[in-house]
Amino acid sequence: MVEKKTLRKKILAERDAQSKAEREAKDKQIWNRLFNTEEYQKSTTIFVFISFKSEVFTHAAIEKMLKDGKRVCVPVIPRKNDPMEARYIEQISDLKMGLYNIMEPPASAEKANQKEIDLIIAPGAVFTRKGKRIGYGGGYYDRFLSKFNGDIIAICYDLQIVDDFRIDEWDVKIQKIITENELIAC
Ligand SMILES: Nc1nc2c(c(=O)[nH]1)N(C=O)[C@@H](CNc1ccc(C(=O)N[C@@H](CCC(=O)O)C(=O)O)cc1)CN2
Numbered sequence: 001m002v003e004k005k006t007l008r009k010k011i012l013a014e015r016d017a018q019s020k021a022e023r024e025a026k027d028k029q030i031w032n033r034l035f036n037t038e039e040y041q042k043s044t045t046i047f048v049f050i051s052f053k054s055e056v057f058t059h060a061a062i063e064k065m066l067k068d069g070k071r072v073c074v075p076v077i078p079r080k081n082d083p084m085e086a087r088y089i090e091q092i093s094d095l096k097m098g099l100y101n102i103m104e105p106p107a108s109a110e111k112a113n114q115k116e117i118d119l120i121i122a123p124g125a126v127f128t129r130k131g132k133r134i135g136y137g138g139g140y141y142d143r144f145l146s147k148f149n150g151d152i153i154a155i156c157y158d159l160q161i162v163d164d165f166r167i168d169e170w171d172v173k174i175q176k177i178i179t180e181n182e183l184i185a186c
């Protein structure tokens with residue numbers, strides 16, 4: 001089976017190659033589908049990534065979540081290799097540039113206890129329909145998700161779903177994946 005690294009590179013190149021208009025149309029379908037899930041509707045506190053590069057765009061969706069009265073917390077990497085933390089944001093404009101060129105809340109933002117989170121919306125580079133996931137390679141989500149008991153929904157484009165790859169023992173499986181075409185129950 002293909003190496004994780006090779007597969008990550010190939011799929012990310014395909015994701016990058018989409019036009020902005022193409023991505024925007026897909027993002028709309030992905031978020032409509034997500035907002036319609038029971039997991040979203042019953043949630044009070046959501047942990048969601050701040051998109052960078054050609055990931056499914058999350059900024060506008062976060063504004064909608066806040067408008068819906070959800071508490072929203074987002075990832076902060078304190079410094080390279082440190083575990084990922086969750087911090088609350090009140091509005092997208094609170095964010096500033098952080099590590100790896102990913103936006104993050106200021107150090108003054110309130111820290112979220114993982115027990116308060118009932119839904120995690122996770123990013124990823126490559127997935128299978130059985131819930132296997134490859135990220136950017138930092139192991140940040142694997143470590144964060146391994147202690148989490150609530151709902152996890154990953155969002156990605158259909159082109160990021162492949163047949164199969166070999167996983168490592170620490171890799172955490174995803175329960176649901178939402179793409180522009182469907183909701184996959186893994
Ligand atoms: N939007 C978003 N936020 C996220 C993630 C994500 O996948 N998406 N992460 C998901 O876990 C964490 C960040 N993980 C990352 C890990 C590596 C690189 C990265 O660019 N690595 C470089 C090498 C950097 C270096 O070693 O100096 C590379 O791969 O080229 C970026 C993000 C937390 N926040």
Ligand SMILES: Nc1ncnc2c1ncn2[C@@H]1O[C@H](COP(=O)(O)OP(=O)(O)OP(=O)(O)O)[C@@H](O)[C@H]1O
Pocket residue numbers: 004124133134135136137138139140141142143146168170171
């Ligand atoms: N639960 C864990 N405990 C300790 N180390 C871990 C854990 N999960 C992952 N790691 C370490 O993180 C490194 C990167 O793992 P991997 O390539 O699976 O990351 P990824 O899934 O692509 O990234 P991410 O989870 O950040 O999206 C591995 O070398 C591994 O040693």
